[in-house]
Amino acid sequence: MSDSSEGVSRGEHRGDSRRDNPAVRRLADWDAARLADLAGEYGTPLYVTDLGRVRENCARLREAFPDAEVRYAAKAHTGRAVLETVRDAGLPAECASAGEVHRALGAGFSGAEVQYTAVHPPAGDLDYVVDAWREHPDLTITVGAADTVDRLRERGFDGRLCVRVNPGVGAGHHEKVRTGANAKFGVPYDRAADLVESASEQFDVVGVHAHAGSGISGDDLANHRELVRRMGDLAREISAAGVDLEFVDVGGGFGVPYEEDEPALDLPAVAEATREAIGGIDATLAVEPGRYVVADAGVLLTRVNTVKETPETVVTGVDAGMTTLLRPAMYDAYHAIRNLTSESGDGAGDARETVGATVVGPICESSDVFCENRPLSRPERDDLLAVGNAGAYGYEMASTYNSRPRPAEVALEDGDAALVRRRETLTDLTEVESR
Numbered sequence: 001m002s003d004s005s006e007g008v009s010r011g012e013h014r015g016d017s018r019r020d021n022p023a024v025r026r027l028a029d030w031d032a033a034r035l036a037d038l039a040g041e042y043g044t045p046l047y048v049t050d051l052g053r054v055r056e057n058c059a060r061l062r063e064a065f066p067d068a069e070v071r072y073a074a075k076a077h078t079g080r081a082v083l084e085t086v087r088d089a090g091l092p093a094e095c096a097s098a099g100e101v102h103r104a105l106g107a108g109f110s111g112a113e114v115q116y117t118a119v120h121p122p123a124g125d126l127d128y129v130v131d132a133w134r135e136h137p138d139l140t141i142t143v144g145a146a147d148t149v150d151r152l153r154e155r156g157f158d159g160r161l162c163v164r165v166n167p168g169v170g171a172g173h174h175e176k177v178r179t180g181a182n183a184k185f186g187v188p189y190d191r192a193a194d195l196v197e198s199a200s201e202q203f204d205v206v207g208v209h210a211h212a213g214s215g216i217s218g219d220d221l222a223n224h225r226e227l228v229r230r231m232g233d234l235a236r237e238i239s240a241a242g243v244d245l246e247f248v249d250v251g252g253g254f255g256v257p258y259e260e261d262e263p264a265l266d267l268p269a270v271a272e273a274t275r276e277a278i279g280g281i282d283a284t285l286a287v288e289p290g291r292y293v294v295a296d297a298g299v300l301l302t303r304v305n306t307v308k309e310t311p312e313t314v315v316t317g318v319d320a321g322m323t324t325l326l327r328p329a330m331y332d333a334y335h336a337i338r339n340l341t342s343e344s345g346d347g348a349g350d351a352r353e354t355v356g357a358t359v360v361g362p363i364c365e366s367s368d369v370f371c372e373n374r375p376l377s378r379p380e381r382d383d384l385l386a387v388g389n390a391g392a393y394g395y396e397m398a399s400t401y402n403s404r405p406r407p408a409e410v411a412l413e414d415g416d417a418a419l420v421r422r423r424e425t426l427t428d429l430t431e432v433e434s435r
């Protein structure tokens, strides 16, 4: 595996851990022959998730934040194999819905390892989670509004409560993932201490929480620092008012390099900036990355169906689309793409010229485009393409729009491949309908 993105200097004093557990796995690091075998065996489109890499990412996070609690924001990838791997690696789960709590408990997380973050929760979600709490009284519920506190009280909940704060600072790679400064999320910063104090009369208030959005990069460290500083101030204010907090959770959003030449996030630097900014608090620091745990552990394999030469570009139609991987359509996200067939050099493949390829899916939407005029070795029908960094918010955001069954997923572990989610069929599409 290569990692050209980071200077050598930092690796030197980290000994061998950097070689065994590099800061990033690039699309180029995946074994083309292995991926081609998997596509042959399981068909395309196919998600491939390397559980070994998930484990490495968990280990790197825990190493960077030795005194903090590192939680996994499950919404990045809720597949059972991933959840079990993360749990084995010692990370608790941060869940965004009743469905995610259901999955986490089903994957073996204990109540103490489940944190449910209620975002304008539907009644059914609260009903489910309060029921789950009766069975798992160590479960923690994070509320983002005083109104949710009332709704929990009405249901008889008086357990572990955390208050989500709107820190008034946002960070992120796209406006759709910046939540910190968005009124939708969390209790306004100036009202948070009051809510904590009043709630602590009836609940076991164990923490405060803020999440600024996704995509913390080197450039965004100033925003991250500011959020953490505010949360440190708030924690001190709450302590001074006599409420003992167990943790201060400063969220996730640790970025991964989607572009091939983008440097990897300097995780130790983020950790250091976080510790420094939080200052002295009488509580444990907590972070809750999602993307960072799974993004570079996954690739999407897709086959070329159509090639259309146009004056502007070589339009390359593949069997995956925005229903398989939504991020390019939703966030204008960049994902690296490799033509595995042209690399293999078997027969006609040798030395194909590089063309500007526009890779598109089979969905009747103009946003169903993975890349525009990207330099790629000239695609031909039946070529196998790999799309990188598809492990986070990949399968998770897949839909059946255009009545496209969702793809299969294969997990790699200790050299073995196993089908962890079968390909959906046309029958699956209609099975839930009653007429």
Ligand SMILES: *Cc1c(COP(=O)(O)O)cnc(C)c1O
Residues within 6 Å of the ligand: 073, 075, 076, 094, 096, 117, 211, 213, 214, 215, 251, 252, 253, 254, 288, 289, 290, 291, 292
């Ligand atoms: C989505 C989310 C995260 C994780 O964000 P990543 O960018 O995947 O690290 C963490 N906390 C909350 C509350 C979230 O909504």
